[in-house]
Amino acid sequence: ILMTNDQFDQGNAIRTEHGGAPFANPRNGAAGTLRAKDRAYRVETTFFAYGALPLPDSGELGGSLAELPHSEVLSYVAGLGVHTAAGTDVAPVLAATVEEVQTRVDAIGSLRATLPFGIDGIVIKADLAADQREAGSGTRAPRWAIAYKLPAVEKITRLLSVEWNVGRTGIIAPRAVLEPVVIDGSTVGYATLHNPADITRRDLRLGDQVMVYKAGDIIPRIEAPVVHLRTGDETPIDFPESCPQCGSEIDTSEQRWRCTRGRNCRLVASVSYAAGRDQLDIEGLGATRVVQLVDAGLVADFAD
Ligand SMILES: [Zn+2]
Structure with a gap:
């Protein structure tokens, strides 16, 4: 069973x-x-x-x-x-x-x-x-x-902090920073947390001892806190109140939080990606040129 x-x-x-x-x-x-x-x-x-x-x-x-x-x-x-x-x-x-x-x-x-x-x-x-x-x-x-x-793929380690990163499309994704631990031959220092609801559902707190799973090439994930190892010094995880990249408001209507500026939040990354060889393939429009266009105010959003 x-x-x-x-x-x-x-x-x-x-x-x-x-x-x-x-x-x-x-x-x-x-x-x-x-x-x-x-x-x-x-x-x-x-x-x-x-x-x-x-x-x-x-x-x-x-x-x-x-x-x-x-x-x-x-x-x-x-x-x-x-x-x-x-x-x-x-x-x-x-x-x-x-x-x-x-x-x-x-x-x-x-x-x-x-x-x-x-x-x-x-x-x-x-x-x-x-x-x-x-x-x-x-x-x-x-x-x-x-x-x-089979070799162990689960280890207990400490959740040190949570980073909030903004992706190219404006998705704000939390990532767990762990006390580094060797699992199945590789050192694991980060684990995916998906979204804020995922943190709440798992009842994770900073300082928690957490069970971390890592097998093959998958991104390491936290299974859950090991509650009986809590000391009482654990603290709640703070969720960002504004976009950690640009300071704009956050759209929290979906499970995955998103910067209200969407793709424009990380304009340089978005435009560089769109101009890339596998997308629009615009010759000469590399990251350096995109930064210049954005800095000069000539490109203000993705549509430009
Ligand atoms: Zn933003």
């Missing part, structure tokens, strides 16, 4: 609306939800079957389940309408050699960042019932199923 990334975001929105502290990450969210009693709200989770065991009175079915290869047990329960990983990008496959296992492990590892749910490893199982019996079981887990652990 897990929370997909979407279920995690929705679950945290519902939870904070009810005055609860946000879940630190999808795993904590799923575990906490399974333990919860008498919650005043519901959050959604996703179930994946990864095996099937007969009950003592299952009769003939019990015997045949025990003799089926693992892959056929999974297709059997899927045929009964039980949700399995078969329909996902990381569906189980049969591998005949160690090389094939390694190929699949590498493939799943490279899909990790784009999956709609988090994974921290890959389980390699003996398929044939006879092989499983031969491997036997330890005290805690069967010896015929082994977890291959």
Whole structure:
């Protein structure tokens, strides 16, 4: 049972609306939800079957389940309408050699960042019932199923400040400045925050210890504050009252805030982009010339 990334975001929105502290990450969210009693709200989770065991009175079915290869047990329960990983990008496959296992492990590892749910490893199982019996079981887990652990993609670090940057189109986007932390081999010092509503929804505060996720080439993101590590010294995040680039008013009618001057807020960047090789391709109209035109008052808005 897990929370997909979407279920995690929705679950945290519902939870904070009810005055609860946000879940630190999808795993904590799923575990906490399974333990919860008498919650005043519901959050959604996703179930994946990864095996099937007969009950003592299952009769003939019990015997045949025990003799089926693992892959056929999974297709059997899927045929009964039980949700399995078969329909996902990381569906189980049969591998005949160690090389094939390694190929699949590498493939799943490279899909990790784009999956709609988090994974921290890959389980390699003996398929044939006879092989499983031969491997036997330890005290805690069967010896015929082994977890291959992927490198950690989540770390806890401190949220130092929030920067507000204005994009070429006038969108005002917050960016989290983090105490630098090494995740999956690269140093992470910034994380995306999308928009002000996103900050409110996550109940983020300056000085918070935050769970940061970074996998593959994706932009690092903050999953949530780790609320039980709060000291009481955390402070609210200030939202800008005027455009941090030009001082104009901010249009806050949409989730993504925008400078009311729109593209004209960053006129030089907008005009340079429009004149660029892949757009209007105006020869001779480089950034230097655009600055001169704007400074001379000859170009005052995007239409000029
Ligand atoms: Zn502006």
